[in-house]
Amino acid sequence: MDFTFSEDQYLFRDSVGEFLRNEVTPERIRAGWESPTGRDDALWQALTELGVTGLTVPESHGGLGMSAVDFVLLAQECGYVALPEPLVNTALVAVPVLQAVGGELAATWLPKVADGSARVVCGLANNQLAEDAHVADLLLWCEGDALFALHPGQFTARANASVDPSRRLYAIAIEPGVEPVLTGAAANAVGGLAMRRGALGAAAQCLGLAQRMIDMSVAYTSDRQQFGKPIGSFQAVKHHMANVAVRLEYAKPAVARAAYSLFTDDPGAQRHVAHAKLAACDAANLAAKHSIQVHGAMGYTWEVDLHIFMKKAWALAGTWGDSGFHKACVMDYLMYDDARLGATGTFS
Amino acid sequence: MKVLVAVKRVVDYNVKVRAKADGSDVDLNNVKMSINPFCEIAVEEAVRLKEAGTATEVIAVSIGDKACQEQIRTALALGADRGIQVETEGSVEPLVVAKLLKGVVEKEQPQLVILGKQSIDGDNNQTGQMLGALTNMPQGTFASEIAVDGDKLSVTREVDGGLQTLSLNMPAIVTSDLRLNEPRYASLPNIMKAKKKPLDVYSPADLGVEVTTHLTQVSVEPPAERQAGIKVESVDELVDKLKNEAKVI
Numbered sequence: 363m364d365f366t367f368s369e370d371q372y373l374f375r376d377s378v379g380e381f382l383r384n385e386v387t388p389e390r391i392r393a394g395w396e397s398p399t400g401r402d403d404a405l406w407q408a409l410t411e412l413g414v415t416g417l418t419v420p421e422s423h424g425g426l427g428m429s430a431v432d433f434v435l436l437a438q439e440c441g442y443v444a445l446p447e448p449l450v451n452t453a454l455v456a457v458p459v460l461q462a463v464g465g466e467l468a469a470t471w472l473p474k475v476a477d478g479s480a481r482v483v484c485g486l487a488n489n490q491l492a493e494d495a496h497v498a499d500l501l502l503w504c505e506g507d508a509l510f511a512l513h514p515g516q517f518t519a520r521a522n523a524s525v526d527p528s529r530r531l532y533a534i535a536i537e538p539g540v541e542p543v544l545t546g547a548a549a550n551a552v553g554g555l556a557m558r559r560g561a562l563g564a565a566a567q568c569l570g571l572a573q574r575m576i577d578m579s580v581a582y583t584s585d586r587q588q589f590g591k592p593i594g595s596f597q598a599v600k601h602h603m604a605n606v607a608v609r610l611e612y613a614k615p616a617v618a619r620a621a622y623s624l625f626t627d628d629p630g631a632q633r634h635v636a637h638a639k640l641a642a643c644d645a646a647n648l649a650a651k652h653s654i655q656v657h658g659a660m661g662y663t664w665e666v667d668l669h670i671f672m673k674k675a676w677a678l679a680g681t682w683g684d685s686g687f688h689k690a691c692v693m694d695y696l697m698y699d700d701a702r703l704g705a706t707g708t709f710s
Numbered sequence: 711m712k713v714l715v716a717v718k719r720v721v722d723y724n725v726k727v728r729a730k731a732d733g734s735d736v737d738l739n740n741v742k743m744s745i746n747p748f749c750e751i752a753v754e755e756a757v758r759l760k761e762a763g764t765a766t767e768v769i770a771v772s773i774g775d776k777a778c779q780e781q782i783r784t785a786l787a788l789g790a791d792r793g794i795q796v797e798t799e800g801s802v803e804p805l806v807v808a809k810l811l812k813g814v815v816e817k818e819q820p821q822l823v824i825l826g827k828q829s830i831d832g833d834n835n836q837t838g839q840m841l842g843a844l845t846n847m848p849q850g851t852f853a854s855e856i857a858v859d860g861d862k863l864s865v866t867r868e869v870d871g872g873l874q875t876l877s878l879n880m881p882a883i884v885t886s887d888l889r890l891n892e893p894r895y896a897s898l899p900n901i902m903k904a905k906k907k908p909l910d911v912y913s914p915a916d917l918g919v920e921v922t923t924h925l926t927q928v929s930v931e932p933p934a935e936r937q938a939g940i941k942v943e944s945v946d947e948l949v950d951k952l953k954n955e956a957k958v959i
Contacts, residue, residue, distance in 0.1 A: 374898055381895045413898035426898060 365618070367435060375435040378414055379442070386443040388667040394446050395527045401497050406447055410478025414449060418457045423472035430454060430559065434566045434621040441570025444674045446528035448483050448494040450563040455556050456484040459502050459509075462552045463543055467511055471500055484556050489681055491531040495519040503534055504553035508542035516540045526677040528670070558624060558635045560682035565617045565635070565642035571675045572610045572642070572649040578668055579603055579653045586658075593656070602652040609648050613641035633695045636688035643685065646675035711858070711880075713756040713765045714820035716811060717749040717785050719778040720831040729930045736831070736930055745781040748826025750788070751886040754893040755856065756824055757789035764858045765822070767791050771814050773798055773807055779909060786904035787896035793909040794818075796917065803925050804832075808840035813917025815845055820881060822863065827852050827885040838885035848878040851885040 367375075385405065394400050409415055418433055419425025437450045457475060460468045460482065474480035480499035485492030487505035495501050496519055501512040510516075517540070519532035544552055580603060583594030593599050620638035623631035650672035654661040661668050679685065695701055721727055721736070722744040730737045745753075759765035770785035771794040772778040782793035796810045815823060828835035842849035850856070850865030854873065857864040863878045868887050896904075914921050942948045952959045 370902075373901060377896055377898065377901060408895075411897060412895060413900075417898060426902070 365615070367431075367618070371432055371435055374417075374432065375439060378412065378436050379439040381408070381412060382439050382443045382445060386445055388670055391444060391446060391528060391670055399497055400528065400530045401447060401494070406481070407478060409447065409449060415452060415478055416476030418453045419472050419476040420461065423469070424476035425457075425472070429625045430458075430562060430621045431618075431625045434562065434617060437563050437566035438570040438573075438617075441567030441674075442574045444528065444571065444574070444670050448481065448497075450567060451483045451493065451560070452481065454563040455559045456482040456502055458559055459484050459552055459556050462555055463509070463511070467543060474499070484560070485534065486553060486556060486560070486682075487534075488553075488557070488683075489560075490533070491522050492519070492534050493532075493681075494530055495532040495534060496521075496530055501534070502556075503536070504549065504556055505534075505536070507546055507549050509544040509549040509552050510536060510540060511543045512536065512540065524677055526673040528674065529677055554632075557682060558631060561635045561639045561688070562617070562620050562624060564678040564682045565613075565620065565638040568639075568642035568646035568675055568678055569610065569614060569617055571671050571678075572606065572613075572646040574671050575646075575649040575653040575668065575675075576603055576606055576610065578671070579649075579656045583656050599656050602656055606645065606649045606652050609641075609645040613638070613645040616641040630695075633691055636683070636691035639683065639688050640685060640692070643675070643679040647679060650675050711759070711765045711822065712767045712769065712818065712820040713759060714769050714771060714815065714818055714823045715749070715752050715756045715785065715790065716823070716825040716837070717753060717770050717772045717781050718746040718826070718829045718831075719743050719772065719774055719781045720746045720829050723747055723830055729932050733929045733931060735927065743777070743780070745784050746826050746829045746831075748828060748830070748886055748888070749781075749785075750826075750893045751888070751890050752824040752826050752884075753785045753788050753790060754891045755884075755886060756822075757894075758891065759822075759858065760789065760791075769794060769818060769820070771796065771811065773802055773810050775799055782909060783901075783904050784896065786907045786909075787901045788894065789900070790907075792907055795909065795911045797911055797913055798921055802921060803923065804834050804836035805840055805924065806919070806921055807837050808844055809919045810914060810917055811837070811841050812844045813914075813919055814912070815841070815847075817917070821861075822858075822880060823847070823883045825883070825885050827887055838883055842883045845883070847881050847883050849883040849885070850876050850878055852887040853884045854887050854889045856884055856890070 385408065394402055413426060414436065416425035417428050421427040433453055437454060440450050452475060457472065460471055471480060471482055475482050481497055482500045482502065483494045483498045484502040485495065492501060492503065501517065503510045503512055516537050518535045522531040522533055524531050542549065580594065583599055584592050586593050617638040620634040623634040628634065653668055653672065657666065657668060660666050720743065721738065722742040725741050728737045753770060756765060756768040760768050768790040769792055770782050770790040772782050773796045775797065779795055782795060786793055794814060796814065823841065825838040827838065838849060838851055850863070850867060852867045853865045854868045855866035861880050863880050863882050865876045865878060865884055867874045867876065942951065
């Protein structure tokens, strides 16, 4: 079995990565913090022209018809630049939810996602708050045993603060009389799908965030001199970053497997996603912790860009299921009598 | 109007290059390679001419081993219609490149050839001018603006004193400067489409060119590291150092 990504998948990653690294600079992110919506219409338009918003939209609706496996490398690139726009939510969560609902809702909104004429985001009441509800032309909101497709005016959104200034979080209250598009088991199934895909997107972004923090720390410690040498040459410093790099490398295959499991509807997808989210968030958290240390006191300041990335990592760790939720999922499997554990069960 | 654009595979401009330990060349192991930035500008200009309805076909040509097909595909993703690779081995010097391009020009008969003014690896800034001499076509180098008017081409050039505008009879050769345009990013659908666009491969023999070597690279060394500065105690000491050590006043 070939576990490697294809040449095309790497080509897409490099193309989108080049765009994001050139266009989504820390200066642009900071400018977004000062804007009323925190969102950049020009950037969203550019992403649309690049074809990224339509990557997972079926070809029959004007997209490229690609899968979670194709998108997961792009989500890492989104993490690398701490992209504030809800691209990962739209492409990896909202589009599959629309597809799962199907019918007129999908036929109406999927082409709009592909051509960039509408922003569709998905949120779970389990997350407490919805991201980007203020700019959404359609909010797919899973609450209890119901899935709502909410247009502006069908809900009120009360702003909440986030540790990450790039995030815009809202408590959602649905206006009376708005009917759900799905209820019962069907809604629960879609809610589960959204949770798994949201967690995968968060995990993939955490990989990119961890890599960015490693790169920033390596650059800083290669430049900063003490005792006539770069501080990165001292074991006390470089071992910190080496530990993060090792943690990150071990998290990458877990995220890739989770994407593949979702793509193939693997029965173990839920725990594979849980493993991926735990491993990736753990790597990003360690990267944040050690990056602050190797930057010295200035690593904690507002002026140094490091906090843009570490705060996003902290925020992602708590959304789409926190570590307790995902650990419980893994534990359920481990404690199951027929669990296939060890090397022989790895690929079963 | 047919437009031929030359693209070169070079080390990505973001990469900090290093010399090989034996000083024989730049170390290209595990280094990201990209399309030469000036060639990317040339492709963008050709594509804009096509989008404006001035050009009917844009052909991207590259010279090198099979790896350079990657840069041709990039040009195709940016909007070129088809590609040509002239397959060579090892490094090829500017005069040979110009001769090979002349062969392609004779085959394709373009009305306009656009090249980057130089590649960021060798920085030779020779190929466009040599191609002009070999084909006896008029050339507008270091172009910051071009405009087609019938069979005439107006080229605004960046020169030391400011801007110089030339009027050329086509077919003509243009080399692009940095400010000619800002290249677009290749969209994902266009990257997919580029895979299906035609790409012909020629050998130098097909073009009647013998690949010869006139130049020998003696050694490659990194630039000398900048020394740390010093603090002077007085203006007099500063003037003394500028006069007697730096010898700049």
